[in-house]
Amino acid sequence: MSDDKPLSDRQQRMLAFINEYVAGNGRPPTIREIGKAVDISSTSVVNYNLTKLKERGFLERDAEVSRGLKLTRRAGKVIGSVSNAVDETFARLLRVPLVGNIVAGEPIEAFEGAYDEEDVVELSANMLSASNNDELFALRVNGESMIDAMVFDGDIVVLKKQETAKNGDMVAAWVRGDDTTTLKYFYQEGQQIRLQPANPHMDPIYVDSSLVDVKGKVMMVVRHT
Amino acid sequence: MSDDKPLSDRQQRMLAFINEYVAGNGRPPTIREIGKAVDISSTSVVNYNLTKLKERGFLERDAEVSRGLKLTRRAGKVIGSVSNAVDETFARLLRVPLVGNIVAGEPIEAFEGAYDEEDVVELSANMLSASNNDELFALRVNGESMIDAMVFDGDIVVLKKQETAKNGDMVAAWVRGDDTTTLKYFYQEGQQIRLQPANPHMDPIYVDSSLVDVKGKVMMVVRHT
């Protein structure tokens, strides 16, 4: 079933072209389009090679159907395997909902509820260390008041949803009494929590741990310019 | 351009069918296949509704091409949006080469040459305002010396390759004589160039314009935590 004879140059080019065409146009090419691309003048020759390719398991064909081609996984190995790389890349893509703004003087809004399908931040998983999706969400930073935390107005912070934090984590937290949302480094110190700004020139805040609601841990900060 | 009238039942079924068909067969359906699926006896009616759908931005058509259909992102909202969303997302994905490190005391390394195919940063185009690919590259910030520019050790900066800059741009530049690479705001002031740190507490640097090699403009900063 698996000849090891190398594919002819033509056949390789055909596979490459088909792959490329599908990626570019969202549909397979016609026999004549293949012929033109691979410099074959006769449709029958294209058809002939297509049949060969099919016999050797590089593609499937739907008879008597226009553009009835489909590359198999095996074909991917011969070529750069793009159309399949699409799936892989997509699989590694995280679509993080951008659930709202984070403003110093207000609680994080719309934390659970429905958010606009539109507002997602797409990140490649290779940028985060294999975190599972779902738990992630993003917030846009609004206002100057957060800038002590290494984060600036307009930045997007990607957070992992969690109610607790380890020392040294940068967290988004709601400070009751103070009624403020902040992005700071988290340190539990006895009954107190030290919220440490990233800026070393700024002083930390000490709050009783009962007054701090951790909303999530900052995983990433993205800034456009 | 964006009617809010709901789609007719037929049109919704058409979108759903097209989506399903593409997912199942790897190619778009023909007009007649759509007609059969949605129970329309006349090809012209299918064509008619297809045109409507196109006008409202739910799909694209390649005229006079068999199976010349492609669902748009917008269509995804109406239906489950799976099959084509993959391609669309992929198309909007930018793979930015991570060409090296940027260190204060050294020129930007490996600027042109071959870099490891592996090291790419994948960004969604929706995070950058429609920049063309190609021109983009990424650098990892090494060392503390850049932190005056709103950028910190370990950050990845995404740059657009360009040799000139406008006032106010944040650029990566090599300062000759000083032999330093910096990330600073760029201001041309007569014959001099002012390199302004983002941190307002820090003083700007003035350099003769002949000594500044602009390498690129900072488009985005990404920080993992």
Added chain:
DNA sequence: CTTGACATCGAACACTTGTTCGTGATATAC
């Protein structure tokens, strides 16, 4: 009632596209 926009139908047309067939070139095996 008349008008006009909208949606549908059926049919005809022309181009697209997969399939088939006769022919020939090339190379390897007998």
Added chain:
DNA sequence: GTATATCACGAACAAGTGTTCGATGTCAAG
């Protein structure tokens, strides 16, 4: 040389397929 398999060409056919057009029905506005 002859045979056989492989690969290629061009032409022609039939079915697939997008496009166009006249006719009809519906419905709300005038």
